[in-house]
Amino acid sequence: MSAKKAFLPEPAVVQPLAVDMRRLTRVGARPRFLDYLVQLWDFREFIYYDARARVQSGTRRDRLGSAWLLLNPIFNGLTYYAIFGILLQTSGGIKNYVGYLVIGIFVFQGTSGAITSGARSIHSNKSMVEAFNFPRATLPIGMNIREIMANVPLILGMLLIIVLIPPVEKITWLWLMIIPALLLQSVFNLGVGLILARIISRIHDTTHLIPFFMRAWMYGSAIFYSYDRFITHPTILAIVKMNPLFNVIDILRNCLLYAQPPTWQSWATLAVWALGALLAGLLFFWQGEESYGRG
Amino acid sequence: MVAAEQVLEVEGHPCVVVDGAAMEYRVVTTDSDAAAQERRDTSLLKRFGRRPNTVVVRALYELSLVAERGESVGIIGRNGSGKSTLMKLISGQVRPTSGAVFASSTPIMLGVNAALMPDLSGHQNVVLGCLAMGMSRREVDDKFPSIVELCGLEDSIYLPMKSYSSGMASRLRFAIAASIDPEILLVDEALNTGDAQFGNRSKRRMDQLRGQAGCVFLVSHSLETITNMCSRVIWLDKGHLIMDGDPSDTVRAYQDFTGHLAKGNNLSAARVRDEARAALQTTQILARSKMHRSRR
Numbered sequence: 001m002s003a004k005k006a007f008l009p010e011p012a013v014v015q016p017l018a019v020d021m022r023r024l025t026r027v028g029a030r031p032r033f034l035d036y037l038v039q040l041w042d043f044r045e046f047i048y049y050d051a052r053a054r055v056q057s058g059t060r061r062d063r064l065g066s067a068w069l070l071l072n073p074i075f076n077g078l079t080y081y082a083i084f085g086i087l088l089q090t091s092g093g094i095k096n097y098v099g100y101l102v103i104g105i106f107v108f109q110g111t112s113g114a115i116t117s118g119a120r121s122i123h124s125n126k127s128m129v130e131a132f133n134f135p136r137a138t139l140p141i142g143m144n145i146r147e148i149m150a151n152v153p154l155i156l157g158m159l160l161i162i163v164l165i166p167p168v169e170k171i172t173w174l175w176l177m178i179i180p181a182l183l184l185q186s187v188f189n190l191g192v193g194l195i196l197a198r199i200i201s202r203i204h205d206t207t208h209l210i211p212f213f214m215r216a217w218m219y220g221s222a223i224f225y226s227y228d229r230f231i232t233h234p235t236i237l238a239i240v241k242m243n244p245l246f247n248v249i250d251i252l253r254n255c256l257l258y259a260q261p262p263t264w265q266s267w268a269t270l271a272v273w274a275l276g277a278l279l280a281g282l283l284f285f286w287q288g289e290e291s292y293g294r295g
Numbered sequence: 296m297v298a299a300e301q302v303l304e305v306e307g308h309p310c311v312v313v314d315g316a317a318m319e320y321r322v323v324t325t326d327s328d329a330a331a332q333e334r335r336d337t338s339l340l341k342r343f344g345r346r347p348n349t350v351v352v353r354a355l356y357e358l359s360l361v362a363e364r365g366e367s368v369g370i371i372g373r374n375g376s377g378k379s380t381l382m383k384l385i386s387g388q389v390r391p392t393s394g395a396v397f398a399s400s401t402p403i404m405l406g407v408n409a410a411l412m413p414d415l416s417g418h419q420n421v422v423l424g425c426l427a428m429g430m431s432r433r434e435v436d437d438k439f440p441s442i443v444e445l446c447g448l449e450d451s452i453y454l455p456m457k458s459y460s461s462g463m464a465s466r467l468r469f470a471i472a473a474s475i476d477p478e479i480l481l482v483d484e485a486l487n488t489g490d491a492q493f494g495n496r497s498k499r500r501m502d503q504l505r506g507q508a509g510c511v512f513l514v515s516h517s518l519e520t521i522t523n524m525c526s527r528v529i530w531l532d533k534g535h536l537i538m539d540g541d542p543s544d545t546v547r548a549y550q551d552f553t554g555h556l557a558k559g560n561n562l563s564a565a566r567v568r569d570e571a572r573a574a575l576q577t578t579q580i581l582a583r584s585k586m587h588r589s590r591r
Contacts, residue, residue, distance in 0.1 A: 008535055008568075011575035016302045017361055018581045023308045024397035028387025046426035053423065057414040057455075127411060131468075132427040133387055133401055293388045 028133065030289040037282075039135045047138045051145035069150055070157045077105045084224040094226050099162045099169065099257045104223030106158040107249050110182075111189050112214045114147035118193020119210060122201045122292050129293050136292045137285050140197050144190040155182065162256055174255040177262065181251040184274040188244050191277025194285040201292055221245045241265075244273035302581060308399060310479050310510035311362040311385060314580040315394035318355040318380050324348055354380040355534045357394060359578045367511035369525035369542060371518065371549050376531040378514045382481050385512060399509070403428070403477035405469065413457035417448055417467055420456055424471040438474045445500055446470035447493055466493055473500050480508040482515075518546050530571070538571045 031039060040047075064071065085097055094100050121139040122129060129136065155178075162169050200206050220243060227240055240246055247270040251262040329350050355377040362368055370378045383389040384396050386404040411420040421442055425435040443452050446466040448459075456464060482501070505511050505524065515521055521528060521542065528545035530538040538545045548571050555564035 009573040011536075011577045012573060013576045014579050015576050016579045016581050017305055018302050019305045019312055019361060020308055021312065021397060021582045023399055024312060025399075027385065027396045027398045027402060028390060043426070043429070045432045046423070049419075049422055049426055049432075053412075053415050053419045057412075128423075128427060130388060131404075131411070131472075132424065134427045134429070290390050293390075 028290055028293075030286070033283065033286055036135060036137070036286050036289070040137055040141070043134055043138045046134065047142045047145060050138070050142035051149060054142070054146045055149045066153070069154055073106050073109050073154065074157075074161075076109065077102050080105060080224050096167050096169065096257050098165055099167075100226075100253060101224055102158055102161050103252050103256060104221070104249050106154060107185070107252060108218055108221060108223055108245065110147070110151050110154070111185060111245055111248075112218070114144050114186065114189035115192050115196065116210055116214070117143045117147060118190060119196030119200055120207065121193070122197045123204070123207075136289055137194065137282065140193045140285070141190065144186060144193060147189070148186050151182075159256070169257055170259070172255075172259050174259060174261060177255050178252050181248055181255075181262075181270065184270050185245075185248045188270075188274040188277045191274070191279070191281035194281030195277075198285050198288040201288070217243075217245065221249060223249070242269060244270055244277075247273075305361055305363070307364070309361050309363045310366075310399050311360075311402070311512075312397040312580060313358055313360045313381075313385065313394070314397065315357050315359050316355070316381075316384050316391035316396055317353070317357040317393045318377075318384060318389065319351050319353045319392050321349050321351055324350045326350075353534050355384070355391075355531075356536075358536050359394075359580050360529070360539065361578060361580070362510050362512070364509045366527055367505060367513060367525045369521035369528040370512065370514045370531060371516075371521060371528060371546065372531035372537075373553070375533070377534040378531055379483060380534075381531065382483050382512060382514055385479075386481050398479055400478045402479035402481055402512075403472065403475055404481040404483065405472040405504075411456060411464075411468065411471075414455060416455050417452040417459070420467065421452070421471055424468075425474060428472075428475050430475065442470045442474050445473065445496055447496065462493075466497075469497060473497075473504060476504065476507050478509040479512075480504055480510070481512045518550065522546050532568055535572070536575065536577065537568055538575060539577075 030036070081098065081101055085101065117124075118140040121143040122136060125139050128134075128139070159175075163171065196206065196210070220240060222240065227237070227246070247266045251266050251270070254260040254262045254266075325348070327348070333350050358381070370381060372378050380389070382404065384391050385398070386402050387396070387398075388404065411424060415423065418439075421439060422432075422435050425438065425442075426432070430438070443449070446452075446463075446469070448463060448467060451459070451463065452467075456467070459467070511524075513521065513524060525542050527540065528538075528542045529536065530545050530549050538548055548567060552564050552567045552571075555561070555567060
């Protein structure tokens with residue numbers, strides 16, 4: 001390379017040009033944070049259309065189509081029920097184990113799906129990123145909205161299982177409280193997805209770690225066992241209670257199965273996690289805005 | 296290299312200012328000698344965390360230019376000369392490793408490589424692409440008939456894009472990108488796609504866009520297109536600027552160069568290139584008002 005350069009003669013003249021730069025902006029420059037948020041709002045139609053189109057095309061290759069959205073967690077639930085409920089008997093002492101298990105699995109799958117697809121959104125939409133100049137955070141946001149849309153039938157299916165499979169639970173006004181809990185969960189998913197999306201776009205190796213991380217998280221969220229039976233160490237118990245996902249699951253179980261209003265501590269922990277993750281995610285993602293089109 | 300004695304003032308507000316932009320990529324190589332050389336040249340600490348066996352490829356050496364309103368600039372050069380890299384830098388798709396590119400509004404790249412979503416239908420891709428360029432849903436719906444007309448896909452527009460032939464797909468991409476009326480338009484080989492019928496339609500749309508646009512950059516291997524459409528031509532070779540000036544002069548020199556290469560006369564080809572380079576007048580950008588380069 002350097003040999004070639006030496007052969008090429010230097011240009012004859014360097015002409016300095018004075019240019020009025022006042023009306024020019026640097027192309028692809030990252031806007032200030034608040035401007036960035038405004039831009040995201042301006043692209044809301046793009047986000048919404050992107051999400052909706054993906055929900056429709058997501059399972060089109062399968063003969064049963066969207067039914068897989070529901071069948072998948074049901075099969076998962078049956079597997080866990082067979083292993084943990086029947087073989088290992090972790091269900092001891094849990095009232096309505098089927099409902100307990102179903103809520104845990106459906107909620108966990110919601111988060112793991114949303115975080116994984118949010119994290120991969122930049123990578124899997126490379127063609128869009130290279131073709132058009134739009135605020136990149138629209139992609140993880142669109143992915144998360146897609147997950148919310150896909151989750152609505154899932155949650156309805158979950159409620160149906162709870163109502164139909166004995167022991168049958170009564171529907172109370174507490175059932176409405178699952179809506180804010182699920183919304184906070186989605187906000188949290190988005191925040192984590194934004195953080196991971198930037199890390200993956202820089203260091204692609206991280207994608208290999210996400211499944212392990214998710215599995216560890218699943219075992220730490222008391223999905224198929226009762227946390228107060230298996231966790232006796234006070235510090236570990238405190239950590240489990242800080243787990244945002246555990247709080248979502250706990251709120252849902254209290255509302256749907258045990259007709260007990262969730263504690264304010266659960267709400268507070270969840271809200272802090274959700275808003276904290278969103279803010280941290282947006283800031284972190286925004287800082288890398290100019291790097292996503294590259295390499 | 297001699298510096299010119301007097302500073303020239305650029306009148307008014309230029310559309311695009313490329314200020315010493317250079318681009319290098321770090322890529323994996325299978326050439327073990329090159330990788331070994333690279334290992335010797337960099338310290339262990341620097342190499343840590345990098346993928347193994349990578350080398351730096353300099354796609355574009357430092358380049359400065361000013362494009363004013365009303366100019367259409369053609370870019371010519373062999374494969375791998377840095378034409379597409381320069382276009383990517385101007386469009387803001389890629390950030391230069393050093394230097395910066397300034398523009399008076401967001402440049403729109405009209406290319407055939409704007410791959411879209413294969414699972415979605417052509418119709419959905421049109422809407423998505425237009426929304427991604429910042430149009431509102433209503434504008435998209437207004438423009439939809441003209442986009443379908445331009446790409447000539449008719450009813451196939453409602454089929455998934457993965458069922459399209461490559462010609463159909465690139466026609467659709469062109470039609471989407473051409474639906475917006477940009478001030479700064481970048482065209483990368485877009486005219487060479489599709490059959491003769493589409494060729495005519497796309498040429499008409501291109502002429503229309505060039506008429507409206509303040510400034511056009513055009514990359515094409517068709518020298519005829521370049522001479523017909525451009526008011527200024529830039530010749531790049533292996534990432535270096537060789538010539539910048541009148542279309543017919545530059546194209547003639549380039550044709551001379553490739554003609555020698557085709558006959559296998561590499562030395563005379565190099566002589567043509569070096570002569571052109573030795574006569575080159577490059578630019579150095581001085582900001583008249585305070586330049587707001589962002590922090591790096």
